[in-house]
Amino acid sequence: MSAPNDSRAEPHDTPALEVRDLVKTFGPVRANDGISFTVMPGEVHALLGENGAGKSTLVKSLYGVHRPDSGEILRDGKVQHLDSPSVARRSGIGMVFQDMRLIPALSVWENIALHLESTSGVLRPRQLRALIAETSERYGLATHPLRKVEHLSIGEWQRVELVKVLLGGLRLLILDEPTSVLTPQEVAGLFAMVRRLTAEGVAVIIITHKLREVRQIADRVTVLRGGRTVLMNASPHALTDAELITAMVGEPVETLQRAVTPPVTGAHALVRLNGVSVRRPDGDWGLRDLDLEIRPGEILGVAGLAGSGQNELADLLVGADGIADGEVVVDGEAVALPDPVRMRRAGIVGVAPDPVRQFVVPGMTVAEHTALWNSAGMFAFDVRHADADLRRRDAMAELRVVASSRRMDRLSGGNIQRALLTLALTSDARVVVASYPTRGLDVLTTERTRTLLRRLSEAGAAVVLISEDLDELLALSDRVAVLAVGRLAGILPGGTADRNTIGELMTGVEAA
Amino acid sequence: MTSERLVLTRSRAWDVARSAHRAVSWTRVGIVAGAYVLCLVAFAAFAAWRGANPLTLIPTMLQSSLLEPSALAQTLLRAVPIGFAALAVAVPARAGLVNVGGEGQLIIGAVAGAGVGIAVGAHVPGVVGVLLTVTAGTLAGGLWAAISGMLKVAFGAAESVTTLLMNFIANDIMLFLIYQPWKDPNGSGQPQSRPLAASIRLQPLLGTGVTLAVVLLVVVTVGLWFVIRRTGWGFALRVVGGNPMAAMRNGLPTRRLSLSAMTVGGALAGLGGVLNLIGVEGQLRPDLTATFGYVGFLACFLGRNDPIRVALAAILFSAIALSGNGMQISEGLDGSIVNVLLGAIVLTMLTVGRRTKEALT
Numbered sequence A: 001m002s003a004p005n006d007s008r009a010e011p012h013d014t015p016a017l018e019v020r021d022l023v024k025t026f027g028p029v030r031a032n033d034g035i036s037f038t039v040m041p042g043e044v045h046a047l048l049g050e051n052g053a054g055k056s057t058l059v060k061s062l063y064g065v066h067r068p069d070s071g072e073i074l075r076d077g078k079v080q081h082l083d084s085p086s087v088a089r090r091s092g093i094g095m096v097f098q099d100m101r102l103i104p105a106l107s108v109w110e111n112i113a114l115h116l117e118s119t120s121g122v123l124r125p126r127q128l129r130a131l132i133a134e135t136s137e138r139y140g141l142a143t144h145p146l147r148k149v150e151h152l153s154i155g156e157w158q159r160v161e162l163v164k165v166l167l168g169g170l171r172l173l174i175l176d177e178p179t180s181v182l183t184p185q186e187v188a189g190l191f192a193m194v195r196r197l198t199a200e201g202v203a204v205i206i207i208t209h210k211l212r213e214v215r216q217i218a219d220r221v222t223v224l225r226g227g228r229t230v231l232m233n234a235s236p237h238a239l240t241d242a243e244l245i246t247a248m249v250g251e252p253v254e255t256l257q258r259a260v261t262p263p264v265t266g267a268h269a270l271v272r273l274n275g276v277s278v279r280r281p282d283g284d285w286g287l288r289d290l291d292l293e294i295r296p297g298e299i300l301g302v303a304g305l306a307g308s309g310q311n312e313l314a315d316l317l318v319g320a321d322g323i324a325d326g327e328v329v330v331d332g333e334a335v336a337l338p339d340p341v342r343m344r345r346a347g348i349v350g351v352a353p354d355p356v357r358q359f360v361v362p363g364m365t366v367a368e369h370t371a372l373w374n375s376a377g378m379f380a381f382d383v384r385h386a387d388a389d390l391r392r393r394d395a396m397a398e399l400r401v402v403a404s405s406r407r408m409d410r411l412s413g414g415n416i417q418r419a420l421l422t423l424a425l426t427s428d429a430r431v432v433v434a435s436y437p438t439r440g441l442d443v444l445t446t447e448r449t450r451t452l453l454r455r456l457s458e459a460g461a462a463v464v465l466i467s468e469d470l471d472e473l474l475a476l477s478d479r480v481a482v483l484a485v486g487r488l489a490g491i492l493p494g495g496t497a498d499r500n501t502i503g504e505l506m507t508g509v510e511a512a
Numbered sequence B: 001m002t003s004e005r006l007v008l009t010r011s012r013a014w015d016v017a018r019s020a021h022r023a024v025s026w027t028r029v030g031i032v033a034g035a036y037v038l039c040l041v042a043f044a045a046f047a048a049w050r051g052a053n054p055l056t057l058i059p060t061m062l063q064s065s066l067l068e069p070s071a072l073a074q075t076l077l078r079a080v081p082i083g084f085a086a087l088a089v090a091v092p093a094r095a096g097l098v099n100v101g102g103e104g105q106l107i108i109g110a111v112a113g114a115g116v117g118i119a120v121g122a123h124v125p126g127v128v129g130v131l132l133t134v135t136a137g138t139l140a141g142g143l144w145a146a147i148s149g150m151l152k153v154a155f156g157a158a159e160s161v162t163t164l165l166m167n168f169i170a171n172d173i174m175l176f177l178i179y180q181p182w183k184d185p186n187g188s189g190q191p192q193s194r195p196l197a198a199s200i201r202l203q204p205l206l207g208t209g210v211t212l213a214v215v216l217l218v219v220v221t222v223g224l225w226f227v228i229r230r231t232g233w234g235f236a237l238r239v240v241g242g243n244p245m246a247a248m249r250n251g252l253p254t255r256r257l258s259l260s261a262m263t264v265g266g267a268l269a270g271l272g273g274v275l276n277l278i279g280v281e282g283q284l285r286p287d288l289t290a291t292f293g294y295v296g297f298l299a300c301f302l303g304r305n306d307p308i309r310v311a312l313a314a315i316l317f318s319a320i321a322l323s324g325n326g327m328q329i330s331e332g333l334d335g336s337i338v339n340v341l342l343g344a345i346v347l348t349m350l351t352v353g354r355r356t357k358e359a360l361t
């Protein structure tokens, strides 16, 4: 309101956002227990911390989703009460949630229109679509306004969320684990957009578990542990990875080294795909003429740009999807798909590509999910012994799964992933189809999960590792299959595969 | 490794502490109780404005619905069709299906029961006759709802619409039958079916005024509560209702489950319809169900799909409806004024009944 006072001179000295001693409890849970940090205009501020550290809770308070119990939120030096998301939006705060909230049955532009209705006056469809196109163009976010959201890949889905948020006059952008669902190319695109925004003076808060990304994009970091600030407004360049990890976890963590395994020779394939083609719901080909062998004792990595057929492959292997052509042979016998029970009885389990949509049953506890998992299509659900079973599994997996009485749909993304992994990786499976297994996991749990996958394969299981993290694929896989638009572009031995060759195969440069 | 263990125990303790937070919230109980009182006060004010004495109003209503033995019996008898119709909504709701067809399923249950009852008449012993009639009504209700269930799983037709349409068809079928083939020759021209033989009618139990139908409602309610909570079928319905995709991936037969939920729901309403026929009505007539099916739908909403609470809500609605009689007699008001109370309760519960949703954008 008043003219800036001389002693405070530069506007850049006033933080765009200042959080003081924020407390947010859920019953006895102190999810945020006195958090403070500041974000300057034009700055990228990274929030780090283990799963359940309270990052999402914190940013939800900043976006008006939660009312903090105590503490202050200051914008440009003035205390602000963010009573609801619409108040936050009107004051120039935009947020992309960890679990995105579009309405699948509507088209892209309709979803955006719904969001805008609450912020400003009604727009005509044509005007709005033009505006969407312009915003998409300006920030390099490719979207198809007319497509239905349910047919989008997660990366496109997120770009729609971003466009939605950018259409308001943005001052502070909050991104809750945006990169955990993205391919490396998409991450690069996102970061380019973030830089464009910060150049315009927008402040950005980004939550991530990946230190590489912190180094790429963040100007400062704040680390949370158990709901408290353990490191505040620090410069990432002044800290080593080990120091950051120690701050997050409270102890140093060793990263997994690439194990040298003898090449598997002459092993009998557990599952063989012969010329398999799969159609997507929207009519396009998901997989085309795929030949693939899945062998025991081997980690088969699957690389590809988003939407190149990875999810169709995963669905096929767990029997959730049917095939349009070709055959799927399990233990030498062709199977009729879809048939999840048949595949599960054959010892094939999956870590679902999209756990919130494919695994979480709203209203049910972790114990009930365990009972459902254990039923394996037998129609007998032993909820009574589910807790004991989960503890047994947790002792094996050591992924620190939450208490079984918690409701699955109320868990943080990372904790849902841990529960799913704890079930999938301790099921005596012969084939584990792990789609993006470390998505949303903190550093410690990521390493633990990779170790578990490696151990499973050493014990003779076949692991199909679908991932968008090339480092992960290269560190773990014995062979890497590269998919490009639903076709197998090539299979490389894990030891000698390099990023460039894989990248070329993915984009189809060589595959002509 | 040991340090990793330490982390493990730490997070366990943390989680256990958190999971303690699942007890009853007394503030919520207070809010709901307060809302009911508020509805009553608002209703009393409205009735006073219409000329009733607000001080004698509530006692009169209680008298004519709950406090007098014969009034209580009436309330319970009327709660039978409402309660079964409400349970008919609750079971499909578990599987995420909206059954708006309670009304038609009540009617079709009564029609099938009447058909069998008229046919067997007094030719068989009473017990056998009652069993045949009740079975026919239950099956008919189930099959009637199964039609909508089939349309849903085969073609994806919205069950909320098809069940509603089937209500009109059921009513037309009944009207056709009572105007034509089943018409009562001694009915002085009234459109009604021939009355059922006395041996098929339910008799009041031990001079209490209530029939076996009320006992059956209690038994079925408790049974359903158990089935939904403790059996694999009930568990599977919750999974299908909560996330059909997860259900499919876990190998649950989602279509068969949806169909079974719909069929069981319809059978419950059919049972309610036939019990109302042999317990209260004795013959088919137009307006046989008097919108019990729709009132049942609201009762199910009020009871949040939990069988026991749903049945209690049905009794409450039945009591409210009957309390109108007392008002008509002593206060000189139109008995339908109690619909104001009913509406007020449903609307209030629509707003305060839901848990506040934390995480909405």
Ligand SMILES: Nc1ncnc2c1ncn2[C@@H]1O[C@H](COP(=O)(O)OP(=O)(O)OP(=O)(O)O)[C@@H](O)[C@H]1O
Pocket (backbone or CB within 6 Å): A026, A029, A031, A049, A050, A051, A052, A053, A054, A055, A056, A057, A058, A098, A410, A411, A412, A413, A414, A415, A440, B358
């Ligand atoms: N609505 C809620 N009700 C109860 N507890 C909650 C709620 N939201 C979050 N919590 C709990 O608060 C803690 C912090 O959760 P939060 O989602 O903020 O973690 P996070 O740091 O974002 O974790 P992740 O990296 O897994 O996303 C967790 O233990 C979580 O289960």
Ligand SMILES: [Mg+2]
Pocket (backbone or CB within 6 Å): A055, A056, A057, A098, A176, A412, A413, A414
């Ligand atoms: Mg989070």
